[in-house]
Amino acid sequence: MPPRIAYFPDSFHEVNGVAHTSRNFAAYARRHYVPMLCVRAGQTTRRLDPEGSFEALELGRSPLAVKMEKDLSFDPLFFRYSGLISETVRAFRPNIIHITGPSELGIFGAYFAWQLGIPLAASWHTNIHEYAGRRMRWLSRHMGAFGPKIEHGVETGSLDAVSRFYRLAKVLYAPNPELCTLLERTTGRPCHLMQRGVDTNIFTPAKRTRAANDGQLVLGYVGRLSVEKNVALLPRIDAELREQGVRPRWLIAGHGAEEAALRSALGDAAIVGVLHGEDLAQAYANLDLFVFPSHTDTFGNVVLEALASGVPAIVTPDGGPAHILHAAEAFTGPVGCIARDDDFSQAIARLLAQPEALAAMRASARDYALCCSWDAVFDRVLAAYPIVL
Numbered sequence: 001m002p003p004r005i006a007y008f009p010d011s012f013h014e015v016n017g018v019a020h021t022s023r024n025f026a027a028y029a030r031r032h033y034v035p036m037l038c039v040r041a042g043q044t045t046r047r048l049d050p051e052g053s054f055e056a057l058e059l060g061r062s063p064l065a066v067k068m069e070k071d072l073s074f075d076p077l078f079f080r081y082s083g084l085i086s087e088t089v090r091a092f093r094p095n096i097i098h099i100t101g102p103s104e105l106g107i108f109g110a111y112f113a114w115q116l117g118i119p120l121a122a123s124w125h126t127n128i129h130e131y132a133g134r135r136m137r138w139l140s141r142h143m144g145a146f147g148p149k150i151e152h153g154v155e156t157g158s159l160d161a162v163s164r165f166y167r168l169a170k171v172l173y174a175p176n177p178e179l180c181t182l183l184e185r186t187t188g189r190p191c192h193l194m195q196r197g198v199d200t201n202i203f204t205p206a207k208r209t210r211a212a213n214d215g216q217l218v219l220g221y222v223g224r225l226s227v228e229k230n231v232a233l234l235p236r237i238d239a240e241l242r243e244q245g246v247r248p249r250w251l252i253a254g255h256g257a258e259e260a261a262l263r264s265a266l267g268d269a270a271i272v273g274v275l276h277g278e279d280l281a282q283a284y285a286n287l288d289l290f291v292f293p294s295h296t297d298t299f300g301n302v303v304l305e306a307l308a309s310g311v312p313a314i315v316t317p318d319g320g321p322a323h324i325l326h327a328a329e330a331f332t333g334p335v336g337c338i339a340r341d342d343d344f345s346q347a348i349a350r351l352l353a354q355p356e357a358l359a360a361m362r363a364s365a366r367d368y369a370l371c372c373s374w375d376a377v378f379d380r381v382l383a384a385y386p387i388v389l
Contacts, residue, residue, distance in 0.1 A: 037057065101122075124174045192380065205310035313337075
């Protein structure tokens with residue numbers, strides 16, 4: 001018998017890795033008849049009609065909710081739902097509560113696990129400590145030699161605080177081995193991989209609409225346009241390529257605080273906002289290379305979506321995207337390049353100078369993505385639950 005899971009995701013309807021994973025976890029539960037209650041934030045408060053073994057309670061945020069990002073908020077008045085959540089969770093009778101972070105929903109999930117005396121599982125999806133450090137740069141960049149020390153202090157303090165929260169759980173999940181090692185060291189709890197999957201029917205090279213003889217180089221980025229994604233590197237890459245005689249066209253999908261700066265620096269770039277479904281799949285498939293300069297992503301599902309679309313990726317050595325490229329190379333062969341910030345433009349130029357190698361990377365990228373299913377991801381998650389039941 002599968003466990004009865006009360007799932008409290010930080011986000012569900014938004015455009016980010018946590019929401020993407022959460023929607024797929026819910027879909028997995030429906031497909032495999034895993035009893036799941038999903039308690040999540042939404043526009044209005046409503047109890048959704050059960051779909052077989054799947055139930056959902058959606059809670060509207062108050063006007064006092066604090067914007068954390070363009071589509072993410074924290075509601076300090078969420079406690080008003082404590083009675084409704086308690087009633088719903090008790091009626092569902094979960095065997096385990098699973099949270100995704102220290103949001104208002106995560107705090108509620110941890111509280112009810114303690115109150116009901118049932119195990120708590122927690123998955124790590126966002127490097128909050130690294131985000132905190134980078135978002136101090138508005139101040140630290142004016143502090144001279146003390147600036148890096150301030151960032152490091154904020155990052156270290158944030159990691160300690162978040163680790164204390166994660167110690168409440170009996171079992172942890174993280175999207176890459178490096179983070180699992182970090183969490184086991186800072187929390188003393190066992191940590192298992194909870195990677196991301198990809199729908200290879202949606203993301204496929206078959207969605208490419210550009211003419212075969214189109215000689216234009218199209219570079220792309222998909223994700224939040226924010227400082228922690230290191231998107232300020234994109235204009236620098238563009239300038240360095242142009243100095244080498246390469247004139248790329250940019251297709252950038254996403255939104256965030258850095259959008260205006262990118263529009264100014266990349267005047268002829270197509271910055272198209274957030275895309276979904278067929279529009280997003282077509283955008284990926286029409287790229288020649290996927291450029292992802294983030295140092296903070298715990299996994300990088302956009303990289304996997306690009307690979308499924310037959311598009312090689314250029315990523316940094318830090319975080320989950322590099323693990324994706326290493327795993328793919330071990331399985332099917334090279335699918336892109338790992339480069340430091342100073343070397344991105346050179347890496348792109350080297351690939352363009354080797355058209356046969358680039359074609360082989362396209363094929364290998366697609367082959368690797370075909371082996372990355374969501375069912376395999378969540379089968380492993382459920383397999384670790386009995387450790388705490």
